Amino acid sequence: MSETDLDTAPREKPLRDEQLRDITPPSPPEAPHDEDDRLSPEFVDAVLDHVDAGEIDAARALVAPLHPADIADLFELTPADRRRQLASALAEMLDADVFAELNDWVREELMEALGPAEVAELATQLDTDDAVAIIEDMEEEDQRAVLRAMEPDDRAAIEEALSYPEESAGRLMQRDLIAVPEHWSVGDVLDYLRRNEDLTTDFWEVFVVDHGHHPVGTCKLSWILRSPRNVAIADVMQREQSLIPVDMDQEEVALRFQKYALISAAVVDPNNRLVGMITVDDVVHIIQEEAGEDALRLSGAGDGDINEPILLTVRGRLIWLVVNLGTAMIAASVVGLFRDEIAKFALLAALMGIVSGMGGNAGTQTLAVVVRALATNQLTSSNTFRMIYREFRIAAANGSVLGLLIGTGSYLLYGNPLLSAVFGLAILINNLIAGSAGVMVPLTLERMRVDPAVSSAVFVTMMTDTLGFFTFLGLAAAVGLTG
Amino acid sequence: MSETDLDTAPREKPLRDEQLRDITPPSPPEAPHDEDDRLSPEFVDAVLDHVDAGEIDAARALVAPLHPADIADLFELTPADRRRQLASALAEMLDADVFAELNDWVREELMEALGPAEVAELATQLDTDDAVAIIEDMEEEDQRAVLRAMEPDDRAAIEEALSYPEESAGRLMQRDLIAVPEHWSVGDVLDYLRRNEDLTTDFWEVFVVDHGHHPVGTCKLSWILRSPRNVAIADVMQREQSLIPVDMDQEEVALRFQKYALISAAVVDPNNRLVGMITVDDVVHIIQEEAGEDALRLSGAGDGDINEPILLTVRGRLIWLVVNLGTAMIAASVVGLFRDEIAKFALLAALMGIVSGMGGNAGTQTLAVVVRALATNQLTSSNTFRMIYREFRIAAANGSVLGLLIGTGSYLLYGNPLLSAVFGLAILINNLIAGSAGVMVPLTLERMRVDPAVSSAVFVTMMTDTLGFFTFLGLAAAVGLTG
Numbered sequence: 001m002s003e004t005d006l007d008t009a010p011r012e013k014p015l016r017d018e019q020l021r022d023i024t025p026p027s028p029p030e031a032p033h034d035e036d037d038r039l040s041p042e043f044v045d046a047v048l049d050h051v052d053a054g055e056i057d058a059a060r061a062l063v064a065p066l067h068p069a070d071i072a073d074l075f076e077l078t079p080a081d082r083r084r085q086l087a088s089a090l091a092e093m094l095d096a097d098v099f100a101e102l103n104d105w106v107r108e109e110l111m112e113a114l115g116p117a118e119v120a121e122l123a124t125q126l127d128t129d130d131a132v133a134i135i136e137d138m139e140e141e142d143q144r145a146v147l148r149a150m151e152p153d154d155r156a157a158i159e160e161a162l163s164y165p166e167e168s169a170g171r172l173m174q175r176d177l178i179a180v181p182e183h184w185s186v187g188d189v190l191d192y193l194r195r196n197e198d199l200t201t202d203f204w205e206v207f208v209v210d211h212g213h214h215p216v217g218t219c220k221l222s223w224i225l226r227s228p229r230n231v232a233i234a235d236v237m238q239r240e241q242s243l244i245p246v247d248m249d250q251e252e253v254a255l256r257f258q259k260y261a262l263i264s265a266a267v268v269d270p271n272n273r274l275v276g277m278i279t280v281d282d283v284v285h286i287i288q289e290e291a292g293e294d295a296l297r298l299s300g301a302g303d304g305d306i307n308e309p310i311l312l313t314v315r316g317r318l319i320w321l322v323v324n325l326g327t328a329m330i331a332a333s334v335v336g337l338f339r340d341e342i343a344k345f346a347l348l349a350a351l352m353g354i355v356s357g358m359g360g361n362a363g364t365q366t367l368a369v370v371v372r373a374l375a376t377n378q379l380t381s382s383n384t385f386r387m388i389y390r391e392f393r394i395a396a397a398n399g400s401v402l403g404l405l406i407g408t409g410s411y412l413l414y415g416n417p418l419l420s421a422v423f424g425l426a427i428l429i430n431n432l433i434a435g436s437a438g439v440m441v442p443l444t445l446e447r448m449r450v451d452p453a454v455s456s457a458v459f460v461t462m463m464t465d466t467l468g469f470f471t472f473l474g475l476a477a478a479v480g481l482t483g
Numbered sequence: 484m485s486e487t488d489l490d491t492a493p494r495e496k497p498l499r500d501e502q503l504r505d506i507t508p509p510s511p512p513e514a515p516h517d518e519d520d521r522l523s524p525e526f527v528d529a530v531l532d533h534v535d536a537g538e539i540d541a542a543r544a545l546v547a548p549l550h551p552a553d554i555a556d557l558f559e560l561t562p563a564d565r566r567r568q569l570a571s572a573l574a575e576m577l578d579a580d581v582f583a584e585l586n587d588w589v590r591e592e593l594m595e596a597l598g599p600a601e602v603a604e605l606a607t608q609l610d611t612d613d614a615v616a617i618i619e620d621m622e623e624e625d626q627r628a629v630l631r632a633m634e635p636d637d638r639a640a641i642e643e644a645l646s647y648p649e650e651s652a653g654r655l656m657q658r659d660l661i662a663v664p665e666h667w668s669v670g671d672v673l674d675y676l677r678r679n680e681d682l683t684t685d686f687w688e689v690f691v692v693d694h695g696h697h698p699v700g701t702c703k704l705s706w707i708l709r710s711p712r713n714v715a716i717a718d719v720m721q722r723e724q725s726l727i728p729v730d731m732d733q734e735e736v737a738l739r740f741q742k743y744a745l746i747s748a749a750v751v752d753p754n755n756r757l758v759g760m761i762t763v764d765d766v767v768h769i770i771q772e773e774a775g776e777d778a779l780r781l782s783g784a785g786d787g788d789i790n791e792p793i794l795l796t797v798r799g800r801l802i803w804l805v806v807n808l809g810t811a812m813i814a815a816s817v818v819g820l821f822r823d824e825i826a827k828f829a830l831l832a833a834l835m836g837i838v839s840g841m842g843g844n845a846g847t848q849t850l851a852v853v854v855r856a857l858a859t860n861q862l863t864s865s866n867t868f869r870m871i872y873r874e875f876r877i878a879a880a881n882g883s884v885l886g887l888l889i890g891t892g893s894y895l896l897y898g899n900p901l902l903s904a905v906f907g908l909a910i911l912i913n914n915l916i917a918g919s920a921g922v923m924v925p926l927t928l929e930r931m932r933v934d935p936a937v938s939s940a941v942f943v944t945m946m947t948d949t950l951g952f953f954t955f956l957g958l959a960a961a962v963g964l965t966g
Contacts (some may be wrong), residue, residue, distance in 0.1 A: 034863060037739055037800035041865040069742050077865040193708045201705050204687055204746065221704035222684050225676045254518055258771060262744065263687065280763050281744035284770060288741060291771050291853055294780030299851035300844065300887065306856050306866075310873060314880045314891035321881060324844045325889070328837040335833035342829040349825045350818035353948070356809040356836070361807045365800050368782035371787050372775055380517065382524040382560040383789075392795060397797045398804060404867050406808070443661050465836070 016410050027213035032066070039070060044077050051082075051089045057091055072101035075110070076307060085114060096125035104384035105307040109414070114144065123158065127174040129282055132161040170246040172286075173267040173276030176200035180233060187229030193213045204263045204279065208237045213273045214346050215243060221440055243268045253278060253378055253418045254286040276306065294371055297453035298364075301326070323458055331356070331465035334456055338473035345482050347414070348473060351423060355472040358402060358466030359430035366391050366438025367460050371453050388439050395435025403428035418481055430464060432472075437463040451476055515549070522553060527560050534565075534572045538929035540573055555584035559790060567596060579608035587620060588790040599625065603632035606641065610657040610685070614767055615644040619654065621907025633736070636684045652736050653729040655769075656750040656759030659683035662690045663716060665699050670712030687746045687762065691720045698726060698749040726751045729758055736761060737769040739861055747759025777854055780936035781847075783807070806941055814839070814948035821956035828965050830897070831956060834906060838955040840884060842947035849874050850943050855935050857929055871922050886911035903963055908954035913947060916954075920946040 032043035043062070050059035071093060078086050087094055087110050095223060099107055099122055111119060111134075117136075123146065124130040135143055135158060143162075147155050157175050164170025178199060180189050189206060193199065195419060206224065208217040217237030227236050242260055244253055244267045257265065257280055265277040267348050296304035300320030302313065335342070335352065370387070375381035379387055407424025436461045442452035475481075485767035498926075503798065528902035546554060554576060561569050562952055570577055570593050581604055594602060602621075605772035606629065608613040618626055618641060626645075630638050640658055648652025653787070661682060663672050672689060676682065691700040691705065700720030710719045725743055727736055728766045740748065740763055750759040783803030818825070818835065825832050853870070856862035862870055890907025894900060920943045925935035958964075 027908070036860040036863060036954040037735065037742060038860050038863045039768075039865070041863070044865050066742060069744075076861075077863065079869065103773045131599070190708065194711065195703075199709070201703070202711060203705050204703075220684070220687075221708060222676075222686050224680070224686060225704060225707065229676065235600065252520065252583055258767050259520060259769070260550060261552075263764065269681045281746065283768060284741050284763070287767060287771050288774050288859070292776035292777065292859070294775070295781060296851050296855060298778060298782075299847040301851045304855050304869060305765070306852065306861055306873070310876060314877050317845070317877065318881050319884060320848070321841060321844055322888075324843060325837070328840040328912060331840075332833040332837050333569065335836065339829040339833070342624060342832045344827040346822040346829075346832075347819070349835075350815040350822070352832075353818065353836065354808070354815055357814075357948070358804060361804055364782040365784040366805070368779050368784045369787040369789065372779060372787050376771070376775070377521050378521040378789055378895070380519060380524070382527050382561065384523070384600070385830065386562060387789060390789070393793060394797050401801060402804060402808065405805070429910050449689040456623070465840070 020384065029335065032062075033072070039073050039077055043079075044074060047074065048078060048082060048086065051086055060093065062090040063090055063093055068095070068097035069101045071098045072103075072106075074258055076106050077104050080109070084108060087113065096122045099134060100126055100130040102328075103305065103307045104307065105305060107134065108137060110140075115304075116145035118142050119146045124150060124154050127176060128157050128161055128276075129172055129174045129278075130157055132171050136162060136166065140183045163320045164246060168246070169244045169250065169267050169278060170276070172250055172282055173244075173246070173278050174202075174275050176202070177207060177266075177274075177277040178203050179209045179213070179215075179274055182208050182210055182234045184233050185229065186224055186227045186231045186233055186236060189224060189233055190229065202279070203277070206233075206237075207266050207274060207277070208233055209274055215241060215268065215274045217241060217274075218264075218266065219264075241266065243272070244278060245270070250286050250376075251290050256291060258287060285330070290375065294453040297451070298368065298371065298457050299407045301458070319459075321349050324461070325460055326464035326466065330462060331469055334469045335467050335473065338469075338477060340483070341473060341477050345400070347419075348476055348481070350474050351410070352469055354406070355426045355430055356465045356468035358427055359468045360461055361434075362395065362398060362401045362431050362459070363434035363438045363460040363464045366395070366435050367442060367456050370439050370442045371456060374442060374452060379443075384443065388443075391435045391439045392432070395431050399428040399431025416481075418479055419476075420483060422472065422475040422479060424474055428469070429471045430468040433467050434460070434464045497513075497756055498694055513589060513960075515545075515553070522556050524560075525691045526700060527557060530557065531561060531565060531569065536567055537917065539572050543576065547574055552584045553577070553578035554581045555589075559586050559589050563592070566592060570596065574820070579605045579613070582617060583609055583613040584792045586788070588788060588792065591620060592925065594621075599628035600632045602629045606632075607633060607637050610659060611640050611644055611759075612642055612655055613656045614641055617656050619645060619649070620774070647729060650733045651729070652727045652731045652761060653759070654727070654752050655765055655766075656761050658759050659685070660690060660749075660760040660878075661759075661902060662692045662696070662698075662757055664910050665691050665693055665717045667716050668712065669707055669710045669714045669716055671714065672707060672716055673836075676768075686760070689716075689720075690749050690757060690760070691716055692757055698724060698755075698757045700724060702751065703746075724749065726755070728753070733769050734773050734858075735767045737773060737900065741770060772857065777858055777936040778801075781851065781854065781940050783940070803941075807944070809950065810945035813945060814952055817949050817952045818956065821960060821963065823911065824956060824960050824964070830902075831959055833963070834893070835955050837889070838906070838909045838913055839948045839951035841910055842917040842951045843919075843944055845878065845881060845914050846917035846921040846943040846947045849878070849918055849941070850925060850939050853925045854923050854939060857935060859923060865877055867926065871926075874918045874922040875915070878914050882911040882914025885914065901962055902959075905955065905958045905962060905964060907956055912954045913951040916950050917943070917947045 032039050034040045047059050047062050050062065075086065083106065088158035103367055107144065109150050113424065123134055135146060138146065147158060150158065161171055180192065204221060206219045206221065207215050208219060210216050217239045218232065218241045219233060219237040223236045240258060242262060242265050244265050246267050256262070262280060264277055264279045266274050267278055269275045293303065296302065300317060373387070403424040406421045406427050410423050411420040439458045442456045445452040447453055494814050515522050519524045529546050530542050533545065546557065558566055558569065566589065596743065606617055617631060623631065630641060633641065644654055663675065668794060685703060689702045689704065690698050700717065700722045701724045702716060702720040706719050716886050725739060725745060725748050727748050729750050739745070745763060747760055747762045749757050750761055752758045779785065783800065785799035853862065856870070884906040888904045889910050893906050894903040924942045925939045928935040928938055
């Protein structure tokens with residue numbers, strides 16, 4: 001601890017060990033964070049240099065005051081081929097909380113070095129949801145070995161969580177929660193919390209249940225703290241509550257947390273019995289992921305995880321590029337139909353790319369808006385027609401302006417009125433095609449229960465390219481355009 | 484209340500009025516939610532039909548059991564030209580909490596009908612952060628009128644908040660929080676909370692401050708509840724804490740909440756004095772917005788807010804399309820350089836779009852990954868070089884596979900080995916260009932403090948289009964390719 005600020009050294013208090021770690025970084029001399037709250041390259045290098053030099057104690061002294069999320073960062077920022085070496089130097093600090101914070105790929109890499117007993121030991125120290133997150137990604141055989149090495153209670157909890165669908169509330173929830181009977185007073189609740197040392201300390205609300213363990217209300221801790229002991233808990237609790245079905249998709253869970261500004265919520269089984277709790281800190285990650293991944297999916301970049309093994313990334317992106325190659329070939333074959341016109345008037349070849357490109361851009365704009373509105377539940381059956389009409393008007397307005405602009409500009413440049421009329425008209429038509437495709441394709445895919453973020457772009461671009469070329473070159477051929 | 488489920492009717496309890504509203508929707512006969520937690524079109528229509536028929540009481544009875552977030556939804560899902568009518572029918576339910584949940588554009592529209600005194604009244608009922616959110620978007624003159632109509636205390640709080648930069652922690656924080664001196668015991672804190680009726684009930688942690696009002700620790704309510712009365716609060720609190728500077732950008736605030744799984748955090752002024760508190764529910768919206776808006780910005784679709792007045796949307800998108808028109812013209816002029824080659828061998832015109840298109844797709848993939856990694860602080864100075872190298876290898880791998888595939892395919896199709904060599908090589912080169920541009924452009928813009936999500940795409944596409952055409956047609960000209 002020699003080099004760290006005194007203020008960040010752990011002090012005695014009646015809490016779990018990991019709660020003692022500092023959250024704010026120690027101040028200089030060796031401030032490990034850059035302005036973005038990430039570890040600075042100098043800090044990462046300093047740790048790695050100590051490890052290289054065999055100065056394990058010095059490396060540990062640097063890392064000891066860090067929050068688990070920062071220790072996880074340290075591993076992510078370390079080049080892949082040096083992570084194992086770092087892990088063995090810092091073995092004692094690489095605890096369950098750090099594992100829970102690690103990027104999936106980096107975690108998997110480090111866990112390969114551990115035996116099932118060690119993984120089981122790590123998992124046992126975690127909340128159910130974090131333990132499940134670690135175990136669910138393992139190969140089935142490894143998973144069984146780890147489960148076999150766990151205590152029966154922990155094992156049962158994990159196995160139950162794994163029995164729920166991936167990305168469902170059941171995987172996300174933790175089982176440690178505070179549930180009290182509805183006939184208790186505030187004083188009863190306070191005594192219960194003070195006298196039972198093995199209860200969780202990670203809770204923000206108390207769930208009130210009836211004799212059948214059905215949730216009947218939720219009580220913020222601040223309400224309990226502000227009420228006299230003799231008041232009935234049933235009079236303090238909020239009776240109406242947002243119950244999350246155990247099989248609800250995590251994206252819906254996240255949207256519900258966001259809509260109703262929830263801090264925690266009760267998870268119920270199909271018989272409406274309380275089986276777990278989801279807290280907002282677990283949901284925050286999902287909101288971030290789900291909102292961000294649409295941009296990546298629209299571009300066919302998969303998860304966009306920069307820690308993913310490179311071969312998987314290459315394969316994922318290549319599949320998408322090959323699909324796009326198919327659509328590019330269809331567009332090229334349309335151009336091929338008009339080879340004679342192009343040979344006679346090569347300027348058409350230079351200009352056709354403007355028609356398809358402007359359509360592609362307009363289509364992508366509409367697509368991004370529609371996919372986003374679908375993902376955030378802003379686009380519902382109540383306003384679908386309004387959205388289509390809105391996008392059509394935008395396409396008509398933008399298409400007219402661009403068509404006039406391009407028609408006029410090309411007339412000034414080439415002095416060919418027929419060419420300019422064909423050019424401007426093709427721009428307008430392709431904008432309308434783009435607007436219609438940009439809104440109809442994702443809506444149709446959503447209705448067919450295909451993720452519109454993944455597959456919309458390829459259809460929309462195919463339409464704007466193919467029909468853009470066809471409109472422009474077809475009009476040119478129809479009017480017998482020549483230079 | 485006649486048509487609603489009995490279970491959702493408000494009951495007596497010692498809480499604020501708005502906390503009484505139900506969060507779970509009433510069950511049938513008239514269940515207002517669809518599977519996405521949004522109001523069903525049938526419900527919206529039912530309310531609007533009652534309003535049209537002048538059956539105001541029936542409309543109110545339907546809406547009364549709704550959560551403020553759902554009442555806000557109702558207004559958003561109502562066609563724009565009927566919102567005012569709905570607002571006057573439901574005037575008494577259109578309270579401050581509903582306004583806080585409304586989409587910015589819809590809120591502005593409804594507020595135009597209100598006078599400054601009414602807006603001031605609404606703002607007074609809200610937490611500072613929500614009041615600021617309502618007032619900050621108003622025209623300066625209206626803002627002044629509203630502030631003048633407020634009580635001096637509320638006015639001072641709002642004016643102070645407005646003095647901080649937009650999208651900073653100072654705008655986001657609320658001033659109502661619980662701060663206690665460090666020498667108090669747990670019992671003192673409990674007594675203080677119980678005896679002061681006008682304290683806020685919206686808090687999850689208690690901040691411990693020294694005599695100069697500097698935060699020295701944070702204490703989760705669950706720790707207070709689980710500790711005996713005679714324990715010193717200083718022994719229960721977490722001494723190390725994440726203090727948010729009042730001028731921190733909201734995006735950084737959100738990332739910090741996410742990284743350290745915070746529920747609330749103290750906001751401090753430059754002298755490190757406690758001035759406010761940010762809670763996770765306010766941050767959740769920001770995480771969602773910031774993560775989602777990159778997809779929209781990359782496509783030039785602005786905010787993508789489906790409630791934005793259509794003329795603003797048209798203008799925003801048109802600017803982007805005109806910028807893209809400029810780059811498309813540059814690309815077209817490159818094609819124009821090779822008009823003679825195209826006139827001699829029109830197939831080149833059909834195939835050149837495949838070269839530029841494949842490059843564009845690959846560039847967009849890289850771009851989406853890099854922009855996302857920058858936005859989530861995953862890409863830092865520690866791993867920039869690794870990222871560039873990684874993207875270069877991906878581009879080389881994908882370019883080689885696609886080049887070989889396209890070279891072989893085109894040879895089978897056209898039997899022209901020289902054409903196929905040129906075609907395949909151009910594909911490989913353009914993939915390398917795309918990979919380099921996709922990673923270097925956003926990194927350069929970020930370093931120049933320009934938002935890479937807004938402006939990267941246009942540069943990357945310009946490079947893949949222009950250089951793609953140039954490589955393919957230039958190689959073809961250089962080897963004297965003919966059909």
